[in-house]
Amino acid sequence: MHGLRRLIFIALLSFSYANAQEEQSHMHVWFEGDVRHEAHLQPGLVAEFGPSSMRGASSGLQKLAGTTIVKRSPGATIYRLSPAAMQKMASLPTSQSARQSPVFRSSPQGGPLRALPGGVLVTFQGNLDEATARAWSQRHDVEFDRLLPLAQSTVVVLKSQPGVPSLTLANRVRLLPEVMSATPNWWTEKWKGPDLQKAQPGNATQLRSIREQTSRRFSD
Amino acid sequence: MNGSGQWTRLIRNRRATRNVLAFSLLAALLLPLGNACSRMELSPEFVTSLESIAGVNDKYFKQQWTLLNYGQGGGTSGEDANVVNVWNQENFGQGVLVAVVDDGADIRHPDLLNNLLAGGSYNYLTGSDDPSSTDPDSGTALHGTAVAGIIAAERNNRLGIAGVAPQVQFVAYNFLESNTDVTEVDAMTRNISSVFISNNSWGPGPVGYGHFRPSSSAWRTAIETGLSTGRSGKGTVYVLAAGNGAFSPLGELGDSANANGYANFYGVISVCAVDDRGEVALYSEPGANLWVCAPSSSGLFNRTDVTTTDISGALYGYNKSGAAGEMTDRDYTKTFGGTSAAAPMISGVTALILKERPELTWRDVRQVLARSARKNHASSALWRQNGATPPFNIHYDYGFGVVDATAAVELARTWTLVGPMQTHTQSQASGAAIDDTGTAATSDIVVAGSGITKIEYVEVTVDITHTDWGNLTIDLKRSGSVTTSSRLLVAHKCLNDSSTEIDCTVTGNTFRFGSARHLGEAADGTWTLEVFDGDALNGVTDGKTGTLTEWQIRIFGE
Numbered sequence: 217m218h219g220l221r222r223l224i225f226i227a228l229l230s231f232s233y234a235n236a237q238e239e240q241s242h243m244h245v246w247f248e249g250d251v252r253h254e255a256h257l258q259p260g261l262v263a264e265f266g267p268s269s270m271r272g273a274s275s276g277l278q279k280l281a282g283t284t285i286v287k288r289s290p291g292a293t294i295y296r297l298s299p300a301a302m303q304k305m306a307s308l309p310t311s312q313s314a315r316q317s318p319v320f321r322s323s324p325q326g327g328p329l330r331a332l333p334g335g336v337l338v339t340f341q342g343n344l345d346e347a348t349a350r351a352w353s354q355r356h357d358v359e360f361d362r363l364l365p366l367a368q369s370t371v372v373v374l375k376s377q378p379g380v381p382s383l384t385l386a387n388r389v390r391l392l393p394e395v396m397s398a399t400p401n402w403w404t405e406k407w408k409g410p411d412l413q414k415a416q417p418g419n420a421t422q423l424r425s426i427r428e429q430t431s432r433r434f435s436d
Numbered sequence: 437m438n439g440s441g442q443w444t445r446l447i448r449n450r451r452a453t454r455n456v457l458a459f460s461l462l463a464a465l466l467l468p469l470g471n472a473c474s475r476m477e478l479s480p481e482f483v484t485s486l487e488s489i490a491g492v493n494d495k496y497f498k499q500q501w502t503l504l505n506y507g508q509g510g511g512t513s514g515e516d517a518n519v520v521n522v523w524n525q526e527n528f529g530q531g532v533l534v535a536v537v538d539d540g541a542d543i544r545h546p547d548l549l550n551n552l553l554a555g556g557s558y559n560y561l562t563g564s565d566d567p568s569s570t571d572p573d574s575g576t577a578l579h580g581t582a583v584a585g586i587i588a589a590e591r592n593n594r595l596g597i598a599g600v601a602p603q604v605q606f607v608a609y610n611f612l613e614s615n616t617d618v619t620e621v622d623a624m625t626r627n628i629s630s631v632f633i634s635n636n637s638w639g640p641g642p643v644g645y646g647h648f649r650p651s652s653s654a655w656r657t658a659i660e661t662g663l664s665t666g667r668s669g670k671g672t673v674y675v676l677a678a679g680n681g682a683f684s685p686l687g688e689l690g691d692s693a694n695a696n697g698y699a700n701f702y703g704v705i706s707v708c709a710v711d712d713r714g715e716v717a718l719y720s721e722p723g724a725n726l727w728v729c730a731p732s733s734s735g736l737f738n739r740t741d742v743t744t745t746d747i748s749g750a751l752y753g754y755n756k757s758g759a760a761g762e763m764t765d766r767d768y769t770k771t772f773g774g775t776s777a778a779a780p781m782i783s784g785v786t787a788l789i790l791k792e793r794p795e796l797t798w799r800d801v802r803q804v805l806a807r808s809a810r811k812n813h814a815s816s817a818l819w820r821q822n823g824a825t826p827p828f829n830i831h832y833d834y835g836f837g838v839v840d841a842t843a844a845v846e847l848a849r850t851w852t853l854v855g856p857m858q859t860h861t862q863s864q865a866s867g868a869a870i871d872d873t874g875t876a877a878t879s880d881i882v883v884a885g886s887g888i889t890k891i892e893y894v895e896v897t898v899d900i901t902h903t904d905w906g907n908l909t910i911d912l913k914r915s916g917s918v919t920t921s922s923r924l925l926v927a928h929k930c931l932n933d934s935s936t937e938i939d940c941t942v943t944g945n946t947f948r949f950g951s952a953r954h955l956g957e958a959a960d961g962t963w964t965l966e967v968f969d970g971d972a973l974n975g976v977t978d979g980k981t982g983t984l985t986e987w988q989i990r991i992f993g994e
Binding site for chain 2: 248249251252253254265266267286288289290291292322323325326327328329333335337339364365366367368369371373397399401402403404405406407408409420423424426427430431432433434435
């Protein structure tokens, strides 16, 4: 089953390469309530999740020829894989702790990276206890994971495979009558400081001047 | 602030009589040297005396200019968070619990260990209560260790540094190591009935590329859960770093704090950074949503950064073997900074406020911080006053100014608790065209009978169809007796990974902005949204046009 999922995932990425010019084929849709969002697949990019120590080395992604690390970001490492490297992914041993997903952006041109580590957040109208949520899950043939302790609404997390399957599941579940919103559990880019690009002393005056111009643009 | 500002503030404190007397004697001996005398020229003996007056024996306290700035490192005396007077009142943040939501923390660090709430932390990778890094070489837990030290490092233990609230309790959640929508929610609500303050020195990326970075609805619901149920119903105080992306890789305007859907939410305190001269740190993002600033690094190589705790030992952390420009003591770093360092300053001061008045709600805390903030960089022509009585000073780089712990705690002592919060929400369909000439698409919302006489925050959600939101400048204006305006967005470039300009897109065509600038004003009146092609005003016409479909104003207040 796991191997099948990997094959589907690789096939999807390979397909992405083959049709790089056909943006529509890379566009996926997800919803936050009734608000429609686009997610544009980034051909050749793969996000790997899990503990930092388990990413790359354990999955073997780092060792594949034609694989480069695009970005190390909190919670995920983003790789660029050549088409050949993606084919080779199929033969790698499956890591127990690392998971992979295709990578998306909100626009075909660029923007913040996002990926799908698995799971769907389902928001219900009113309060549900865990037993009710589990029963609801069973009734609709979805796998209950946990209840999030929120005051204003009930949010149930469903289990799903990483990648596009979680997006597909969210889009199916959102149409169920009791559901207010169903969104895939996204990984999104985060920063933590202080990896600042400090200005050299020689540029200080110039940069201070540019910074002041920025401030003035905000002021009326 | 002139060179004697620190003396003046210390002397104002009635309770620190013995220390102030000693200080006054010392100051009387030295002040004749004149204000022109740089504090850098002060003798080591003076510095030693200054430290003894501050009552601190931590080895590197003299490097902590953010807490007591006497000009060390070339900064301006008095440009600090003014915490020493609060300590002199025996307020060290006792009984307050802070959650450091970050990449983990070295909870066994000798300067942190005694203030750790044992068993209260959480590791999202292992499910254990130990958020120390499982693989320190991977760059995890070092950021959270530095943040935790700024808030909670133990004072007067003859080790390294003192935290702003040196007897506060803290827990650490390493959410960034397993960063997803689900863990975001968990980290904002974990142990929420007990958590007074949630410190979040992180934000949505990438930094400096100009993109709109919304928060998830689940995260916002989690924050609202903390506001309504946290701290036994008084509300957890959420402190967020406003962001370090003011400059793009091209050296132009990069990110605005108001394009950060986390830092512009009404339930958080969005924190900017100033340098050791009290001027905006180069990286600190501007925005109408900024609340207060705190001292941090300048963003320049030749200036003093922030000294704080680092992962113990020489193997890992910012200050590991071979690290350039670092301290010899590998348990500490002197290269920390950014709004990552400014946010925990505010969390620490909030702990001091809540030690003084634990019954304050999250809304009281926000207002105490705003009303007691110090107007820094007084020479800036960009300060404005809003329509509150008395007015607040407001600035797109500084919010209400720089945090002043002494003033905040003093104000908290006599603060009258706010009444129940009211919310007024109103929408307006528009259809106004946004052309390529810079002519504004305008739309009015007339608020009447809202019952809100004191605004606490304003959110504006716009529904705009436009090829490139980077072309847009958006203003929220008021007319009548109150004329405060809020510039919510400035035309700017969005960049791809190669730093090539691309269209700025907003998924769903809607984005929510925030403004702190109307604090204390009455809500009723005419609110006008102006959306125009700001690039066109700069002479750039690209043929891109759009439509203001609809907008909504949500006013919070009492």
